[in-house]
Amino acid sequence: MASVETLYKELTAEWAKRPPNTKKCGLLLDQLKVALVKMVFLPTDGSEAQNSKKQLLLARCVLEIAVEHSVLSKDLQAFERYMSQLKCYYYDYAKIIGESDNKYKLLGLNLLYLLSGNRVSDFHTELELLSVDIIQHNQYIRPILALEQYIMEGRYNKIFQAKSSMPAEVYNYFMDLLVETVRDEIGACIEKSYEKISAKDAAKRLNLRVPDEIKVFGEKRQWKLEDNGNYSFTDRSIKPKEALPSEELAEQVLSYARDLEMIV
Known part of the structure; x- marks a missing residue:
C-alpha cells in the first residue's frame, strides 16, 4: 500500500x-x-x-x-x-x-465523446442514468445536451459557436471531433442540394475561414473542382432509377388492410 x-x-x-x-x-x-x-x-x-x-x-x-x-x-x-x-x-x-468532485465533468466528457462519434443511441442510454435535475442544471451536462439538440434541429452554426465555450479544457479535443462530424454532415447535404457551388459559398456553409481549409475538405470528400473555382456535383446527383417493388408493396398494403379490418 x-x-x-x-x-x-x-x-x-x-x-x-x-x-x-x-x-x-x-x-x-x-x-x-x-x-x-x-x-x-x-x-x-x-x-x-x-x-x-x-x-x-x-x-x-x-x-x-x-x-x-x-x-x-x-x-x-x-x-x-x-x-x-x-x-x-x-x-x-x-x-x-x-x-x-470530478464525476459530472467526466460524465459530461463521455457524453460529448459519444456525440462526436454520432453514437446517438449510446448517448441517450448514458443520459438515462442521470437525474432530471442534473440534466437540466449541471454545468457540465447541460451544455452537451444543448449540442445534441442543435444537431437534431440542424442548427449547425450553434455547434461552431459553442466550440469556444466548453465547460472544461479537456472537452476541446472531442469538441474538435464533433465539429468535424458536423462538417461531414453539412458536406453531405451540399452534395445532395447543389449541382454547383463556389468554393467561397461552400467554405461559408462549412464555417471554414482559411482558403486552404476548403481545399483540403473538398479533397477529402472527393469533390470535383472546376477551373472557374466552382465545385460540381452533377455526377453525384445522377442516380440510376430503381424499379419500385410494386408487387411486394401491394401485398403489404393488403396485409395491413386485413389486420386493420380484424381490429375494427
Missing part, C-alpha cells in the same frame, strides 16, 4: 504541472494499474465493495486521471476502457466512497 501511495503522489505532482508530461504520466499510470490489479482495487464482483474506503478512493482518483490522460494522448480506446471502469465507482460504489 505504501508503494502504491508513493506512485500516486508522484503521479498527482506530475499531473498538476501545466502542461503535464503526458509520457511520464503514462508510465506512472501503467505502474499504478498493475499495482491496483494485484491488490484487487479494481472491482470485479460485489465482494470487492468491502475493501477499505481509502483503497477505493485511490483507485477512483487514478482512473479519473487516466481518463483525462487518454484524451490528452488522443487514445480513444483507452478512454472508453477507463471510462467504463470509472463508472463502477460513480454508480455502484457511491454509497461507500461518496460522490467525486
Whole structure:
C-alpha cells in the first residue's frame, strides 16, 4: 500500500504541472494499474465493495486521471476502457466512497465523446442514468445536451459557436471531433442540394475561414473542382432509377388492410 501511495503522489505532482508530461504520466499510470490489479482495487464482483474506503478512493482518483490522460494522448480506446471502469465507482460504489468532485465533468466528457462519434443511441442510454435535475442544471451536462439538440434541429452554426465555450479544457479535443462530424454532415447535404457551388459559398456553409481549409475538405470528400473555382456535383446527383417493388408493396398494403379490418 505504501508503494502504491508513493506512485500516486508522484503521479498527482506530475499531473498538476501545466502542461503535464503526458509520457511520464503514462508510465506512472501503467505502474499504478498493475499495482491496483494485484491488490484487487479494481472491482470485479460485489465482494470487492468491502475493501477499505481509502483503497477505493485511490483507485477512483487514478482512473479519473487516466481518463483525462487518454484524451490528452488522443487514445480513444483507452478512454472508453477507463471510462467504463470509472463508472463502477460513480454508480455502484457511491454509497461507500461518496460522490467525486470530478464525476459530472467526466460524465459530461463521455457524453460529448459519444456525440462526436454520432453514437446517438449510446448517448441517450448514458443520459438515462442521470437525474432530471442534473440534466437540466449541471454545468457540465447541460451544455452537451444543448449540442445534441442543435444537431437534431440542424442548427449547425450553434455547434461552431459553442466550440469556444466548453465547460472544461479537456472537452476541446472531442469538441474538435464533433465539429468535424458536423462538417461531414453539412458536406453531405451540399452534395445532395447543389449541382454547383463556389468554393467561397461552400467554405461559408462549412464555417471554414482559411482558403486552404476548403481545399483540403473538398479533397477529402472527393469533390470535383472546376477551373472557374466552382465545385460540381452533377455526377453525384445522377442516380440510376430503381424499379419500385410494386408487387411486394401491394401485398403489404393488403396485409395491413386485413389486420386493420380484424381490429375494427
